[in-house]
Amino acid sequence: MTNTEVTKTEPLKLILAWGFVGIPLLGGVAQTLTNAMKLFY
Amino acid sequence: MEFTEPKAYTRSLIPFLDRSHSVAKPGFSRWLVPPAALCVHLCIGQAYAFSVFNLPMTRLIGVSQSAPGDWKLTELGWIFSIAMLFLGVSAAIFGRWVEEGGPRKAMFTAGILWAGGFMVSAIGIHLHQLWIIYFGYGVLGGCALGIGYISPVSTLMKWFPDRPGMATGMAIMGFGGGALIASPLSVWLMGKFASSTDVGVFNTFIVLGCAYFVFMMVGSMIVRVPAPGWKPEGYVPPATATKLITKNDVYVYDAIKTPQFWLIWTVLFLNTTAGIGVLGQASAMSQEMFPGHITPVAAAGLVGLMSLFNMGGRFSWASLSDFIGRKNTYFVYMCLGFALYITVPYAGGSGNVVLFVFCFLIIVSMYGGGFSTVPAYLKDMFGTRYVGAIHGILLTAWSAAGVAGPVLVNYIREYNVTHGVPKAQAYNTTMYIMAGLLVIGFIANFCVKAVDKRFHMKTDEDKDLGAARAPAGAAQAVPGRA
Structure with missing residues (x-):
């Protein structure tokens, strides 16, 4: 197999990929932080 | 760029899944x-x-x-x-x-x-x-x-x-x-x-x-x-291997014959045992060490905060290891961990909740860091070719620690309580034992030296020999890496 063409990854693809995993993770972190605040009440 | 893949690894039911695709x-x-x-x-x-x-x-x-x-x-x-x-x-x-x-x-x-x-x-x-x-x-x-x-x-x-x-x-x-x-x-x-x-x-x-x-x-x-x-743009691989970062590969079943593998296994086992012991008991421990100060609700908050530090530690400690080296990172886990474990009883005795929480958060971040730093440690020692497989075998240390950690904490606490030690102090012995485990981990980490050359897959012939020890069809399984 020979790969010669250069196809740059589109920035949108990167944003979508990181958003796909980042948004649920940030949601989980925010939820955990909210619960963790009970330690200081 | 051209590469070939051996026939034995192209016969997949779904070709899309093959490495070549x-x-x-x-x-x-x-x-x-x-x-x-x-x-x-x-x-x-x-x-x-x-x-x-x-x-x-x-x-x-x-x-x-x-x-x-x-x-x-x-x-x-x-x-x-x-x-x-x-x-x-x-x-x-x-x-x-x-x-x-x-x-x-x-x-x-x-x-x-x-x-x-x-x-x-x-x-x-x-x-x-x-x-x-x-x-x-x-x-x-x-x-x-x-x-x-x-x-x-x-x-x-x-x-x-x-x-x-x-x-x-x-x-x-x-x-x-x-x-x-x-x-x-x-x-x-x-x-x-x-x-x-x-x-x-x-x-x-x-x-x-x-x-x-x-x-x-x-x-x-x-x-x-x-x-x-x-290779990444602008990245120039070091021309010569450093003392603890090999440029050679070690075959998976040769890796487990090296003392380095078992020393790193021991380091991971001890770091994980110490961390799991604290993670699993944090809620009960905090409430018993600070009766009236840490309520069940606050303890749940502490557990949540610990899970965040566990996650964050995995990224930050492993990233730091790129700059200070894997062996030094584990030295930090062992030394800092030792200091923190022996501080916990003091924090409990003096009623210092902030110090107690601080100790636990750093300990749990290093527990997570231990997991994330170890693949790169293995890569430094054994090369990248079989690092995934070697890492897989090393994870038995995790399973073993999963049994040892909680058993150690629960058994010692139970023993202390039945022998009249107040609940607030029942965990002190455990903390000192965990600190002792980290001393052993320090020694094991100290003993990690470069892998002996006889285990290296130096030449193409050696690499073929390494693959030939595996079941038929495994030879040259990684495309392009002769």
């Missing part, structure tokens, strides 16, 4: 690989949140409260234990297959097994047959955990030869973060599906199984392996 074309951004790895690790990280199902699953028949015939907590506890056992076993057994078959095939398989495990478990819930759940979540899910955990590790290190610690830290951080998503999501789903006749666990398992399947399939589609000879 996942080689990146020129121009592919390596920054797409960490999200692919996270797609898998965030899903399998759910395992740490499985306990949210325990209480509802004791009320499947009675719904509002346990009825005769409902499962007991002790019976349900085995689901997680079986899954952890199969994590270690499958990572050790399938490590070489993962390495040679490529990350896409491994991630796809892990996705099928993980989602399948949820579906089979849902059937077990519907039929109220616990053995089906043992098989579904325990065996199938456990194999998904093992295969999924190691699947992106060596690929990430090949994409990020300049920052291998940071790269694996990102993926393994996802394993810690998975529970942060799964726990509130599962509680919310069970609330939505619950009715006067159903606790909602069956439907929750179905939804989670479908969601995890989609996520993990996306990950397996995105992932790519670098083309042979690829």
